[in-house]
Amino acid sequence: MKSILTFAIFATLSVFVACGPSAEEQAKLQATKDSLMADSIAKVEQVRLDSIAAIEQVRLDSIAAAAQADSIANAAKGKKK
Numbered sequence: 001m002k003s004i005l006t007f008a009i010f011a012t013l014s015v016f017v018a019c020g021p022s023a024e025e026q027a028k029l030q031a032t033k034d035s036l037m038a039d040s041i042a043k044v045e046q047v048r049l050d051s052i053a054a055i056e057q058v059r060l061d062s063i064a065a066a067a068q069a070d071s072i073a074n075a076a077k078g079k080k081k
Contacts (some may be wrong), residue, residue: 043054
């Protein structure tokens with residue numbers, strides 16, 4: 001009985017090992033993971049750069065609005081005199 005059980009366990013383990021991914025499949029899987037990670041990093045970097053550009057644009061718009069407000073204020077002061 002023990003030999004049959006041992007044989008069954010050995011056969012089951014052999015099937016699991018034989019059905020596992022080959023070295024080529026593992027290499028493809030790793031290349032896919034690496035590619036996905038590189039794509040993800042590139043997307044995050046692009047979002048970061050877009051955010052920086054948006055903040056810079058808001059800063060420039062704020063400076064332009066302040067300059068325009070100063071110009072309007074100076075023109076109003078000039079008309080009062």
